[in-house]
Amino acid sequence: MKAPQENAPLRSTFPRGPRDEQTTHAILAEGLVKRFGDTTALDGVDLAVRRGTVLGLLGPNGAGKTTAVRILATLLRPDSGRATVGGYDVVHDAHQVRRLIGLTGQYASVDETLTGLENLILIGRLLGLSRPEARGRGRELLAEFRLEDAANKAAKAYSGGMRRRLDLAASLVGRPQVLYLDEPTTGLDPRSRNEMWDIVRDLVSGGVTVLLTTQYLEEADLLAEEIVVIDHGRVIATGTPDELKGRVGAQTLAVRARYPVDTPIVESIVAQVAGRAPEAQGGLLTVPVTDPAVLPAVVRRLEEAEVAIGELALRGSSLDEVFLALTGHRAEDETEDQNQPERILA
Amino acid sequence: MTAAATAATGAAVALPRRVNPVEGLRHTFTLAWRSLVQLKHNPLELLDLSVQPIMFVVLFTYVFGGAISGSTGDYLTFALPGIVVQNALFASVTTGVGLNTDLTKGVFDRLRSLPIARSAPLAGRIIADTVKQAWSIALILGLGVILGFRVHGGVQGVLAAFVLLLVFSLAVSWIAVLVGLLAADPEKVQIFAFVVVFPLTFTSNAFVPADTMPGWLQAWVDVNPVTILADAVRGLLSGGAAATQVGQSLLWAVAIAAVFAPIAVRTFKRRV
Ligand SMILES: Nc1ncnc2c1ncn2[C@@H]1O[C@H](COP(=O)(O)OP(=O)(O)OP(=O)(O)O)[C@@H](O)[C@H]1O
Ligand SMILES: [Mg+2]
Numbered sequence: 001m002k003a004p005q006e007n008a009p010l011r012s013t014f015p016r017g018p019r020d021e022q023t024t025h026a027i028l029a030e031g032l033v034k035r036f037g038d039t040t041a042l043d044g045v046d047l048a049v050r051r052g053t054v055l056g057l058l059g060p061n062g063a064g065k066t067t068a069v070r071i072l073a074t075l076l077r078p079d080s081g082r083a084t085v086g087g088y089d090v091v092h093d094a095h096q097v098r099r100l101i102g103l104t105g106q107y108a109s110v111d112e113t114l115t116g117l118e119n120l121i122l123i124g125r126l127l128g129l130s131r132p133e134a135r136g137r138g139r140e141l142l143a144e145f146r147l148e149d150a151a152n153k154a155a156k157a158y159s160g161g162m163r164r165r166l167d168l169a170a171s172l173v174g175r176p177q178v179l180y181l182d183e184p185t186t187g188l189d190p191r192s193r194n195e196m197w198d199i200v201r202d203l204v205s206g207g208v209t210v211l212l213t214t215q216y217l218e219e220a221d222l223l224a225e226e227i228v229v230i231d232h233g234r235v236i237a238t239g240t241p242d243e244l245k246g247r248v249g250a251q252t253l254a255v256r257a258r259y260p261v262d263t264p265i266v267e268s269i270v271a272q273v274a275g276r277a278p279e280a281q282g283g284l285l286t287v288p289v290t291d292p293a294v295l296p297a298v299v300r301r302l303e304e305a306e307v308a309i310g311e312l313a314l315r316g317s318s319l320d321e322v323f324l325a326l327t328g329h330r331a332e333d334e335t336e337d338q339n340q341p342e343r344i345l346a
Numbered sequence: 347m348t349a350a351a352t353a354a355t356g357a358a359v360a361l362p363r364r365v366n367p368v369e370g371l372r373h374t375f376t377l378a379w380r381s382l383v384q385l386k387h388n389p390l391e392l393l394d395l396s397v398q399p400i401m402f403v404v405l406f407t408y409v410f411g412g413a414i415s416g417s418t419g420d421y422l423t424f425a426l427p428g429i430v431v432q433n434a435l436f437a438s439v440t441t442g443v444g445l446n447t448d449l450t451k452g453v454f455d456r457l458r459s460l461p462i463a464r465s466a467p468l469a470g471r472i473i474a475d476t477v478k479q480a481w482s483i484a485l486i487l488g489l490g491v492i493l494g495f496r497v498h499g500g501v502q503g504v505l506a507a508f509v510l511l512l513v514f515s516l517a518v519s520w521i522a523v524l525v526g527l528l529a530a531d532p533e534k535v536q537i538f539a540f541v542v543v544f545p546l547t548f549t550s551n552a553f554v555p556a557d558t559m560p561g562w563l564q565a566w567v568d569v570n571p572v573t574i575l576a577d578a579v580r581g582l583l584s585g586g587a588a589a590t591q592v593g594q595s596l597l598w599a600v601a602i603a604a605v606f607a608p609i610a611v612r613t614f615k616r617r618v
Binding site for chain 1: 361362363364365369373376377379380383384387388448451452453455456457458459460461462466
């Protein structure tokens with residue numbers, strides 16, 4: 001009865017017409033608040049994810065990303081506010097919501113003593129598949145995630161990347177309509193990261209709605225139709241990647257003069273070319289830019305001025321720089337005294 | 347948005363609101379299967395379940411036997427029921443260790459995000475642990491018989507002892523569940539087991555008769571539930587009078603369950 005394929009026809013049974021929001025949005029959240037003792041993890045968060053799209057929830061450590069995901073996955077109750085998934089309330093219709101979702105948490109949640117295949121069979125059986133169906137689905141997913149060779153190895157012998165893939169496979173056994181991915185690429189090497197991105201794109205082209213949390217602007221930019229930036233449990237910016245880039249600068253130009261004495265000249269050249277004053281940290285000048293053509297332009301101007309360059313780079317904006325641009329303060333500003341170096345993101 | 351959401355819920359004909367009981371039972375057995383399959387991959391746990399009891403029986407019999415009872419056979423007859431009881435208490439704690447492992451490793455979150463009966467993860471685990479418990483009780487009794495333990499209580503006696511031990515350890519496993527839900531990591535649950543079970547069993551008449559202990563200790567030994575349970579099992583296995591001790595053991599089991607089950611369930615629900 002729980003055969004996930006049966007979820008598919010459901011889509012057409014949602015009310016149409018006036019209840020447009022419900023039909024166009026797979027996830028809707030309104031004013032979510034969650035406190036843990038004195039910590040306010042979420043402080044009134046609104047989210048709307050259209051069906052079949054990816055929403056990137058972007059924020060630094062402790063922003064409240066995981067808390068939001070856990071509420072939408074029915075694992076936590078919000079203190080106030082409400083949320084629906086596929087039209088079902090995450091608190092009152094939790095059971096129905098669970099039939100629609102797949103969750104890949106921030107930390108792999110596979111049973112380490114079972115083999116990869118057994119892990120997937122377990123989930124399949126719990127979702128109502130017969131033994132052969134569950135085994136077949138498990139094998140299919142293992143093949144898809146390049147884990148065939150490790151099918152009969154205990155998951156504790158898996159590498160971090162393999163465990164992540166198994167974890168993702170486990171959340172796909174029931175072919176969910178809505179998938180939560182909580183920092184799916186944190187800690188992965190570049191190759192595994194690219195693979196993960198491909199998988200997400202595949203799923204979305206298959207009609208799955210994805211809510212993805214990340215600390216990387218680049219990742220949100222690559223995958224998400226819409227990005228919501230949160231900090232301290234509040235939404236501080238919402239928009240398409242292009243909109244945010246327009247406001248923030250997708251890339252950062254970093255220049256250092258070889259001789260510190262030249263720094264002021266470099267500073268004025270960069271300011272002229274980029275159209276705004278750079279940030280100076282030590283001798284390093286950084287400025288967000290929207291147009292990659294500034295790089296050759298700066299090089300030319302520096303040459304003309306006969307200034308020796310010590311360092312020159314155009315790189316993706318870090319979340320820190322996004323924050324600086326969006327809020328006017330660095331992400332770590334308010335917690336300087338709490339000695340939290342992990343908040344300083346590169 | 348409230349109206350819209352409610353209306354959409356009206357379309358819920360397609361998705362049932364909750365798990366039907368038959369499915370819930372299937373979820374429970376699937377999760378029990380999972381706990382038992384773990385044994386296959388975690389030989390250490392099987393070792394815990396088998397080697398530890400064997401070691402206890404053999405060591406106690408040959409090391410203490412002569413000194414305490416004059417002969418290994420006599421001692422075995424006295425101590426085997428005590429060893430069974432101690433082992434059952436230790437085995438009960440595994441429920442808490444496993445539960446805590448699931449909680450700290452995130453497996454529990456995965457299970458909770460699935461459309462399954464809320465009670466299945468706990469119920470499945472308890473069923474699997476009862477099977478493991480039965481296995482180690484049978485192992486100790488079987489080994490005891492090989493080493494010279496004489497059963498005079500007949501098949502009914504053995505079965506009654508078996509059931510009594512299972513009932514008692516099921517009650518104790520509620521304490522383990524509670525500790526498993528509250529402890530920060532599985533090791534802490536283990537430590538709890540050692541700190542509680544060792545003193546409790548050694549200050550009973552599980553391994554030695556109480557007559558040589560100081561008076562104050564004897565007073566405690568007499569009321570220690572481990573003494574009562576060990577005497578009940580002795581009586582049932584040897585065919586002696588056991589009705590009082592069996593009754594008292596059951597009362598203890600009921601009392602433990604009555605106190606700890608509701609607290610454990612409430613704590614569990616808060617996390618589910
Ligand atoms: N169970 C909990 N008990 C107490 N505090 C919590 C709990 N869960 C989260 N918090 C706090 O709530 C805040 C938000 O945490 P959350 O895990 O949602 O952040 P996050 O954005 O996922 O961070 P990260 O990038 O580190 O995963 C943090 O200050 C965190 O310490
Ligand atoms: Mg997180």
